[in-house]
Each structure stands twice: as structure tokens, then as C-alpha cells.
Amino acid sequence: MPTDTLTLDLEKRFAGFGLALSRDLPLEGITAIFGPSGSGKSTLLRLIAGFERPDRGRILGRDEVWCDTAARRFLPPYKRPAGFVRQGAPLLPHLSVAGNLSYGEKRTGKRPARYSLEDVTAALDIAPLMEHRPAMLSGGERQRVALAQALLTRPDILLLDEPFSALDRKRKLAILPYLQRLQAQFAMPVLYVSHDIEEVASLADRILILEAGRETAYGDVTACLNAHAFGEDDDGAILSGQVTAFDERLDLMDIEVAGGVLRLPAEQSRSIGDPVRLLLRANEVALSLTRPDGLSIRNALTGEVAAIRADGDGPFMRVEVTLSGTHLPVRVTRAAAEDLSLQEGQAVYALIKTATLAG
Amino acid sequence: MTLPDLPALWLTLRLALTTTGLLLLIGTPLAWWLATTRTRAKPVIEALVALPLVLPPTVLGFYLLIAFNPDSPIGSFWLSVTGDTLTFSFAGLVIASVIYSLPFMVQPLQTAFETTGRSAMELAASLRAAPLDAFFTVAMPGAARGFVTAIVLSFAHTLGEFGVVLMVGGNIPERTRVISIAIYEHVDNLAYAEAHTLSAILLGLSFIVLLFVYAFNRRFPVHAH
Numbered sequence A: 001m002p003t004d005t006l007t008l009d010l011e012k013r014f015a016g017f018g019l020a021l022s023r024d025l026p027l028e029g030i031t032a033i034f035g036p037s038g039s040g041k042s043t044l045l046r047l048i049a050g051f052e053r054p055d056r057g058r059i060l061g062r063d064e065v066w067c068d069t070a071a072r073r074f075l076p077p078y079k080r081p082a083g084f085v086r087q088g089a090p091l092l093p094h095l096s097v098a099g100n101l102s103y104g105e106k107r108t109g110k111r112p113a114r115y116s117l118e119d120v121t122a123a124l125d126i127a128p129l130m131e132h133r134p135a136m137l138s139g140g141e142r143q144r145v146a147l148a149q150a151l152l153t154r155p156d157i158l159l160l161d162e163p164f165s166a167l168d169r170k171r172k173l174a175i176l177p178y179l180q181r182l183q184a185q186f187a188m189p190v191l192y193v194s195h196d197i198e199e200v201a202s203l204a205d206r207i208l209i210l211e212a213g214r215e216t217a218y219g220d221v222t223a224c225l226n227a228h229a230f231g232e233d234d235d236g237a238i239l240s241g242q243v244t245a246f247d248e249r250l251d252l253m254d255i256e257v258a259g260g261v262l263r264l265p266a267e268q269s270r271s272i273g274d275p276v277r278l279l280l281r282a283n284e285v286a287l288s289l290t291r292p293d294g295l296s297i298r299n300a301l302t303g304e305v306a307a308i309r310a311d312g313d314g315p316f317m318r319v320e321v322t323l324s325g326t327h328l329p330v331r332v333t334r335a336a337a338e339d340l341s342l343q344e345g346q347a348v349y350a351l352i353k354t355a356t357l358a359g
Numbered sequence B: 001m002t003l004p005d006l007p008a009l010w011l012t013l014r015l016a017l018t019t020t021g022l023l024l025l026i027g028t029p030l031a032w033w034l035a036t037t038r039t040r041a042k043p044v045i046e047a048l049v050a051l052p053l054v055l056p057p058t059v060l061g062f063y064l065l066i067a068f069n070p071d072s073p074i075g076s077f078w079l080s081v082t083g084d085t086l087t088f089s090f091a092g093l094v095i096a097s098v099i100y101s102l103p104f105m106v107q108p109l110q111t112a113f114e115t116t117g118r119s120a121m122e123l124a125a126s127l128r129a130a131p132l133d134a135f136f137t138v139a140m141p142g143a144a145r146g147f148v149t150a151i152v153l154s155f156a157h158t159l160g161e162f163g164v165v166l167m168v169g170g171n172i173p174e175r176t177r178v179i180s181i182a183i184y185e186h187v188d189n190l191a192y193a194e195a196h197t198l199s200a201i202l203l204g205l206s207f208i209v210l211l212f213v214y215a216f217n218r219r220f221p222v223h224a225h
Helices: A041-049 A097-105 A117-123 A139-151 A169-186 A197-203 A221-228 A334-339 B005-036 B042-054 B057-068 B073-082 B090-126 B131-142 B144-159 B163-169 B179-188 B192-219
Strands: A005-014 A017-026 A030-034 A056-061 A064-068 A082-085 A157-161 A190-194 A206-211 A214-219 A236-247 A252-257 A260-265 A275-281 A285-288 A300-310 A316-323 A326-333 A347-352 A356-358
Touching: A005 A041, A017 A041, A017 A206, A017 A214, A030 A041, A030 A169, A030 A197, A030 A221, A041 A082, A041 A157, A041 A190, A082 A139, A082 B090, A097 A117, A097 A139, A117 A139, A117 A169, A139 A157, A139 A169, A169 A190, A169 A197, A190 A197, A197 A221, A197 A236, A197 A275, A206 A221, A214 A221, A221 A236, A236 A260, A236 A326, A252 A275, A260 A300, A285 A326, A300 A326, A316 A334, A316 A347, A326 A334, B005 B042, B005 B090, B005 B144, B005 B179, B005 B192, B042 B090, B057 B073, B057 B090, B057 B163, B090 B131, B090 B144, B090 B163, B131 B144, B144 B192, B163 B179, B179 B192
Parallel strands: A030 A190, A030 A206, A082 A157, A157 A190
Antiparallel strands: A005 A017, A005 A056, A056 A064, A206 A214, A236 A252, A236 A275, A252 A260, A275 A356, A285 A347, A300 A316, A300 A347, A316 A326
């Protein structure tokens, strides 16, 4: 009985850059590979696809050897059961959408077909595009066709190398639900490379964080992102929560998180009990000593000041607030911190101007 | 057109077609190799391929004449295998033309293959196409415009060749006497009417061929990403 695992044990050196990783990834759900550019995440994906050869190491997919430098074995990319969608999601320009989809499907051979062409085109809403040429497609349509094309090779895993980075935020948010649908409908394991916190928080079931070619964290998305993903310039936190109620009249939904309940615009796709992740940015949160009254901001979480420190030499301070165990960094002006005479241990209300719902 | 010129016209077309066909077989893999190789020898090969562009045809023809001589290794080998000489023969003309027109086939193809690029070949591989399969089904269709340009240029260039042919083939009717040499001979003999006819045919042929290329490029615009 083969294990549903992708086994990675790799070393690869380039001029001025090295990747070294040893990690077993389960072949289920969406695994995000997250890191700044130059961290080696794309190289890792290309090694798995077989477009690069490691200097040393091995890759096993479901106990099948894809690469093993010690045994001098290397399965060429076209023999690996992996679908690959790269940045910009290029298609074969001389074929129609239908031709693009059948190109891979007819070369796939006798792999068990758990789903049909019709299932895939329906799930990705591309059935009306079948006669179109790739040059006629919009960015979002091209991404969906590329996903379908990869799916139809019936791979064991789908490798996505920042496929949506060329799309603007609105189009990107429109395509993410499709990926989740593929998960639910086709149970297709996905390895997803991204440097976008919001994207990762919204999609991933687990995360592998790379920095300078080394693993810095692996596992729970919220915990790993909070520990490693936020920096000085782009500070914030991910809060895990749960949908607890819908208000049909005001078109809002209640989300229970550490420190209270947030009321956010209702989303049709959610139902009561769904786990969600919220992305809060440090400069989109304000602090108050009293429960807000007479303010348009209605979302307030109760917490306690854990630490205060200067944010560089500028006029800002970085206040660390603990919301029953969860840390939330808040950026306030030095003047405000002095006016409120903020101190460690003090009870505060964190006023949430905007919260991005992710996951 | 006087009847004696018909064989020259026919010979020219046969030479251009044979040369273009052989160049397709030789130039396609060579251009692909140049477009994808990472070897340090690449500039050397590229310079060798481009040499006929800058070399006076008579210089190239002179060296080929020496190489084709029945006393030389190449010339004597050919003689022993085929029983015919390479100099002053159609076979010699074809080989000389292939070398002379090589850059016109290789350069447009190399550019086209480089544009298609590694990313298209990787896409094909991720869609389970083996390398040769991917070459025929992705790289070649992607380079369709490059092929049209390369074929037309090679054909047209061979059609108008003079210096190399004269050096290697001479002026033997129905064997090595091509149009350009026939025109030269007519003018030399002050037979302007015959020279006019042949020149007009060549001019018309060249224009029609180029018209075809530009019309084709209009119908198939560059695939935008």
C-alpha cells in the first residue's frame, strides 16, 4: 500500500544561492510554499517537476522514485505524474482551448480517470470557451484553462508556481474559490508557491516557509504565518475564527475570534460553523481605552497591552496587544501612545477598521 | 522565351527546391541545437554558419572548387562512390548552394525557436509529451513563421546565386547552367531580348514569393501571451 506522501530530500546549488530541504509532504489538500523572492520556492517546485536536477538527493512520489542521485535515477518531467502551472499560465498558442485540453489528456495513457473532461470544464466554467484561441482569453480565463489542462493529465499532484501573480487583486480573489472547488470536487493535492500572505491564508491547509533556501517553518498556516511572515514594513496578524451567525437584514455575519466577535459583510459561500482566517494589518487597527461609542468603527476586540516599542526613529510606536493569547501588532503614533499613557498590562480595545477575510 | 533557356529555368528551380529541401533537413536540427545549447562552442558555430553572409561568393566558390577537385579527399571519395565528379556537376552545385544558403535557413529558425522558448517545451513536458513529440507538436508549430521566412529566403537566395555556381559548376547547358548565368551570357552576347525575358521571370517570381510571405505573416499574427 503506497503512502500518500511526497518525500523530498534535496540539495541544489546555484551561483550565490543554495537550496537544502528535507521534508515529507502529505499528498492531500493545499500545501503552500511561502517565502520572499529568492528564497528558493520556485526552484523547489521546478525540482519536483523535473525541470531542474538536484546536486544531491531524492524525490519520491507515492513511493515511486522520481529522482535519486545516489542510484543515478532521474524520471524525466514528461513521465512524472505532476501537473504544472507556471507564472502567467501560458498555454499552447497554436491550439484552441479544446486542443490545449486534449493535448495533455490524450498523452496521459492509462491513468484512472476519476473525473471527465466535462466535470473539469464545468467546475472551472470554461465550457463556453472551447473554440477560443489562447490569445483571445482574458487573464482569469487563461488561468482557469491552464488549471483544467493540468488536471486533465490526471496527476498525483498539481504544482502551481505563483500562477495568479499576473492578475490584479480583484481577479485573483475571483479565481481562488475555483482552486478550493477543485479540492473539494476532485481531491487533487496542490503544492502552491506564493509570496502573498492573503492568498496563502485564504487557501492553504498547511504551509512550508522557506528563507534563503532553508525551511524556517512547517505546519499550521495561522501559527507559521504569524511567527514568520510579517515584517517591519508589512506588519499584522492572522486570527483564526469561526462563523457563528448571519444577520440577513444588515447583510452581515458574526465571526468569533480571540478577544470578541467581529461583524463582517456576509459571504454567501460561508455557513455557520465554518472556520475562517482573518488578516489584520497593523496600520488598519486603532486602540481605545474605552469601548467605542459614536464611531463608525464598530468592530472592537478586547485585549491587553503586552509590549510597546518604538517603530524606528519615526513618529510611530508598535504596540503588541494580546487577545486572549493571540498576538496582534498595532501601529499607533507616538503622540497617541503618550495621550493614552499606554502601559504594559493595560486593558485596551483594538478597533478594527478593515479585516480581510481569508480562508 | 527562346527554347534553349527552358532547361536553364528548369535546372534553376530544381536546384533551388533540392537545396531548400536539404537545408530544411540540416538546418532545423542545427537551429534547434543553437537555440537550446549551453555549450561555449556556440559562438564559433554561429560564426561559421554566418560566414557565407559576408564572404564574397567567389571566395567560397574557390575553396569549394578546391575541395571538390577529384584529387582532394572529398572529391575523390565522391568520385569513387558515385562515379561522377563534384566539380561541374549538379550534385556539386547542390552541396555548394546548401553551404552558401545555410545562414538563410538557420538564422530565422534559430530566432523562432528561441522565441518559442524553454517555457513552451516545459509546458509540453508537463503535459506528458516526450521531447521529440514536443518538438514536432509545440516547437515546430510555434516556429511556423520562422519556417516560412527561412524556406522562402533559402529558396530565393539559391535562385539568384551566381558567383559560387560559376566557380564550382561553370556553364554547362542542362547540367550546371542556371538562370543567372544564362542572363549573364545573353548580355555578354548582346542578346538583350533574351536577357530581358529571363530577368522579368526572375523578378516576377521573386515578387510573388515575397508577397506570399507578407500575406502569410498578416494572416497569422504573432501569438500574444
